[in-house]
Amino acid sequence: MTTSIKDVALLAGVSVATVSRVLGNGPVSAALRAKVEAAVAQSGYRPNLSARRLRSQHTHTIGLIVSDIRNPFFTSVSRAVEDVAYQAGMRVILCNTDENPDKEAMYLRLMQEERVSGVIFAATRATADALDVAGLGFPVVMIDRAGPAARCDAVLLDNRAAAAQLVEHLLGCGYRRIGGLFGNTSSTGAERHAGFAEAMERVGLPAAARFVAPSAEAAQAEAAKWLREAGAPEALIASNGLLLLGVVKAVREAGVAVPGRLALAGFDNDSWTELADPGMTVIEQPVDEIGRAAMEMLLERLERPERPLRKVVLAGRLVERGSSQPRG
Amino acid sequence: MTTSIKDVALLAGVSVATVSRVLGNGPVSAALRAKVEAAVAQSGYRPNLSARRLRSQHTHTIGLIVSDIRNPFFTSVSRAVEDVAYQAGMRVILCNTDENPDKEAMYLRLMQEERVSGVIFAATRATADALDVAGLGFPVVMIDRAGPAARCDAVLLDNRAAAAQLVEHLLGCGYRRIGGLFGNTSSTGAERHAGFAEAMERVGLPAAARFVAPSAEAAQAEAAKWLREAGAPEALIASNGLLLLGVVKAVREAGVAVPGRLALAGFDNDSWTELADPGMTVIEQPVDEIGRAAMEMLLERLERPERPLRKVVLAGRLVERGSSQPRG
DNA sequence: GCTGGCATTGAAAACGATTACATTTTTCCT
DNA sequence: AGGAAAAATGTAATCGTTTTCAATGCCAGC
Structure with a gap:
């Protein structure tokens, strides 16, 4: 049985309306305000937010x-x-x-x-x-x-531009066979793929893209498979932090040298990307x-x-x- | 003006009590239940949780x-x-x-x-x-x-035991001058320090402990200072993931070899601890x-x-x- | 054909606040 | 001092539910 505004009003010898006005700083005389505040303090009253929300519709x-x-x-x-x-x-x-x-x-x-x-x-x-x-x-x-x-x-x-920026960076570093791994449920993945594909097309290179469920495990499995195939990419872009993590795990497991045999880049400047060996090139989101x-x-x-x-x-x-x- | 239980009742030709009973599966005849459910569907009615909470006191x-x-x-x-x-x-x-x-x-x-x-x-x-x-x-x-x-x-x-476990592990690896960096606001930090100090005392070694504000920056600053001092530790335990991160940054900046000149261990099996070079020895919490x-x-x-x-x-x-x- | 009992249903009172409106008190002007 | 306007206060309605309690209808049993 918690104390309600009615109890406070009784204790202070005023009406509930006055108590409400003191709490919501309506017009109240200094004398009553003091009495109410004392009663609030003494009773340990706490307004009921459910009631307040119901009545005020906010x-x-x-x-x-x-x-x-x-x-x-x-x-x-x-x-x-x-x-x-x-x-x-x-x-x-x-x-x-x-x-x-x-x-x-x-x-x-x-x-x-x-x-x-x-x-x-x-x-x-x-x-x-x-x-x-x-x-x-x-x-x-x-x-x-x-x-x-x-x-x-x-x-x-700006996902398109960011993905394109990654592609251009990799191209500038001398990589040509660039692959992309994207999430298959988010529109983010779709946009980043679009930026990736456009940037590759602009320079006349094929854009090898694969789509996976948004989990590190799915990315790891797909990357592991991809790396064993003939014509595996020289550089890989992962469309978010989780996917990049999966790729890195696959790479570690397979003993693939980074960036020697495979360069990596991705999204999200998570703390591990800085501390991993080597550090990961990423697009940092604000x-x-x-x-x-x-x-x-x-x-x-x-x-x-x-x-x-x-x-x-x-x-x-x-x-x-x-x-x-x-x-x- | 959202639709209320009253509107639904009107639409279904029953009382609000009946609607409420249908929603809260009280005793209602099949005929009325069907009418109410139709009215709910048709009107797109959504119960107001504030009202419900106020009335039910849950x-x-x-x-x-x-x-x-x-x-x-x-x-x-x-x-x-x-x-x-x-x-x-x-x-x-x-x-x-x-x-x-x-x-x-x-x-x-x-x-x-x-x-x-x-x-x-x-x-x-x-x-x-x-x-x-x-x-x-x-x-x-x-x-x-x-x-x-x-x-x-x-x-x-079990913070004491966990900290002691880290100490014993480091001792087993041959480290003797072991320092500990702990957060100064949490009781967690205090307990881990206790476990650390006890374990060190048990083998008759001095337990060099320092306390810092719970942020990577504070840890980084303190670690950097500590490493420059005479008699700096050979191994360092950080009392949580954030502090360990700070220590690693300080170590990188100072170009200190890990574990060659300084061994590290800490708490929290965050993803970066696995991928960092070298990987971090940590206590993983469930x-x-x-x-x-x-x-x-x-x-x-x-x-x-x-x-x-x-x-x-x-x-x-x-x-x-x-x-x-x-x-x- | 009543009557008692049971299952449904509805009317109305809460829940604890805000607020429109009515009332009282104060202020201020002439 | 008297009265109008302004300020402070109280009364009561209201928000949208759940729940109590009374009323209704129906059925079985005699």
Whole structure:
């Protein structure tokens, strides 16, 4: 039996309305305010957020839906989102979908039941394409994966350009037979593949691409197989940190020299890429910036629902390390 | 203007009570149940969780309070917690305290206002010692850091034993002048230091220990300084993944050979520790198990509030890698 | 053909806050 | 001092559910 606003009112000898006004800094005389504050302190009163949300019709809550918080990209993004959110007096509900469309649908339904103010969403390609944003009842900011053509705000990396930048870097280092390993569920993978293919075509080279499930294990298996084939690539691009990790494990296991027999490059400047031997050449994503931008964009959208849609496209930064050293 | 249970009742031609009963599978005739379900489907009705929570006095929500979700240990733990929680129909509110007691207090207050069913808490030493669990109004399961003597459930690593295990391993590899670098805010750091000091004393060696703020930067700075001093250690133990990372960076920068001039060992089997050159010898914590055990323990406590307090102590696993190779 | 009992159903009272509106008190002007 | 306007306060409705309690309908048993 926790103490309610009624108990505080009784204790302070005022009406519940006055207590509410003191808490929400409405107009109250100094004398009553003092009495109420004393009563609050004495009773250890804590407002009930469920009641407050029900009555005010504002939940001050947003959803953050990602594939897996253990992916370092999402770890950092989520931390940035939460920092901005809590500063703005908003709570965050975190959901892990494992790139599973059923889970995505389930969590979206949950978001509706929670009556969230808005959602930041890293959707799979399937969901992103089919999503009826308007019918959801709350604004959505897409991150990482693009939304259905221009139907909602988004914060994205320029994936095509970043992939192309990797290709050009590898070409500049003297590699020609370049392969790419991409995730088969995200639109991110598709875009990076597009950038990769375009850049290769631009110089008239064939773009050998393979698609795998988004896990280190799948990447490891595919890479191991690929490396045993005739005409295996001289350089390999992996479309995210997890896939790159799988590739590195396969390479270690097979005893392949890097970059001697195989150069590597990928995405996501995870801590291990710096400390591995050799260090991994990667595109670093501005993770804090992505999280902060997404949350700020959502807040602005909530403030002015009618403002035109926006897409913020951020550039990646090439971090050159030993895994792609010039051939000598 | 979202549709409420009232609209559904009107549409189905029944009372709101009946709709509520259909949703909560109370006793309803098949005929009415069908009509209600049709009305629910047609109207796209979504129950309002705030209202439900207010009325039922059950929030089905727990709090997870950690220092920083970017710490891989907490990343994995949180994922495990959330999986178990969602399966049990519970929501999770995640809070990052940055080991800041003020933030801890603030989030605990927030948990009260949310009327959470319970909290899983990785507290700083200061808060863990001073915490008045009984006055909080909800059960607490401590993780990682021990709670105030036996006042609440806990899931812990056997830190003393683990630290001792590292010391014995290093001794067995021929190292004698062993130093330890520990976090100065967590009780984890304190316990690991105790295990370290005891193990060293047991063999009659001096235990050189230093304490730093819980960040890679602080560890890097302290390690760099230490290595320049006369009588610098031959082997160094770092009390968590972040500190070990800092030490490795300092070592790289100073061009110190590992393990030739300095052997290294630490805690947390983060992915980089395997891929770094040389690989890091570490104590691996059963992260999934810790998260799952904590959440299950909380659920059991909610079911039977009067059951006696329990502490689950899990053993770490020594992973031997190149950074602590026997001197030769 | 009643009556007692059981299973369904509905009306209305909570849950704990905010807020529109009515009322009281104060302020300030003439 | 009197009265109008402004400020402070209280009363009561409301948010969307669940749940208690009373009412209804139906059936079996006599």
